[in-house]
Amino acid sequence: MTEQWTTQDAARTLRRPTASDDKYSRGVLGVRTGSDRYPGAAVLGVEAAHRTGVGMVRYVGPERATAFVLSRRPETVAADGRVQAWLIGSGTDAAERSADETAALRALFAGEVPVVVDAGALDLVPGRSGTAPVVVTPHASEHARLREAAGLDASAADRAEAAADTAAALGVAVLLKGAETIVATPSRAIRRVESPTAWLATAGTGDVLGGILGALVAAAQPKDAEALAPLAATAALVHGHAGAAASAARDGGPITALDVAEAAASVIGRILAQADGAH
Template identity: 70%
Template sequence: MTARDWSGLDAARTLRRPTADDDKYSRGVVGLRTGSTRYPGAAVLGVEAAWRTGTGMVRYLGPSRAQDLVLQRRPETVTADGRVQAWVIGSGTDAAERDAPETAALRGILNGEVPVVVDAGALDLVPGATAPIIVTPHAREVVRLREALGLPRADAGDDDARERAARETADAFGGVVLCKGAVTIVAAAGGWSRRVSNGTAWLATAGTGDVLGGVLGAVVAGAVAAGGSSPDDLAACAATAAWLHGRAGTTASLARGGGGGPITALDVAEALPEVVAALLGDSIA
């Protein structure tokens, strides 16, 4: 069965406009344990995207160089450990370079109760994890993740094949798979699946996956703060984050030429407030 497309109206139902009764905690707190000495920019991009999506607070824990760059860009970021409603881990890291203390810290997050967005260098830790998990692999990472889960190599041909592979992978670890691509596939254990295809080919550039991780962490933290943490809730968050990311990429590209021009990952993050505002204003169908 082919999944239906996730629309702006679907995304709008997942987001919540803050009210006069909200504070930074009730709007959602997202923690990022991302970036590395080699790739510190991933931390900056993820943190920027989380703030621009509309979270109440961002906590960042990472290497000192990445932390310094995060604070230069976003001084409102909290760099002390504490309570969060969602984690984002792995962006801008390499499992081959991860030391034992970092591995232990990540395993602690992955075996907790808070939902975790798992990207890039932390995907190898997904098998056996017990927290609610959303993985965000690209095509090559899907292959490696399936190998780690003991699944056969999947046909990476058309979108129907990708959807079947995403569903099977989600069932294998009991979470949500957001498979990045020109058409993004979101699948949850149990059969829930959607497609998101509102982006631009200009999004195929370095760092946009780090931005997506930050967007997703913010959306999940907000949903958890509002009481939505079921598997289907988290799947809806993943599809909404992909929709916001795709629309922000398109918005940024169109601002750089009538037919759309080249963009950077930071351009995508900076376009997010406009996209969120339009979505919550019911001006996008």
């Protein structure tokens, strides 16, 4: 199955809060990202999660990154605790990861809540133990390394087929980033999301995408990799439209990752409003 993901599809996936909701029922996202070398990744992911409408963000990371996160978003809870989803790996380097941090990240896969895996934590996915639902968010070179680790042909030319192979081999949902984002599941279902702007090809936008996806996953609390895929496709769509909106606000000019994160809330509002108008 191959499907082009649309704003109408996204509207059915987005969760609108009700009068009976509180910050816990709206979803709590645990974020374990950033490093002393790349603290900005933590800031961008946390900012994007808040702008996407999650009930709470718990940030667990290095002291320097924590200070930056709290300076930008003081409503973030800088303490471990119960969460409905995890976002890990953005702004980290597997080669510099401590044994204690590796053990802590591996333990997340043994839990019950879904895990969004980016960048410096992708190496932990092959060979992981546990049943936590997992979605990975590689770009092209990261995907090639992931395929190699899974015993697959790292030079496969067809992006969609390659993503589906990776998903099936590893038992995860795959969000393969690019001008056309591919989302694939272990059952080989494929969703395609076209980016409306090439200005997104700039540093930090992948960290923003991770935050958007983490927030959607925390709100929905999916139980398996198949259920993660619509959320991943929606995150990619919101991310792309937020990039386009941020550029439009600058007369079609260039944007920064923080611009994209800030635009996510308005994009989500418009998608939901359009869905209301269609009924």
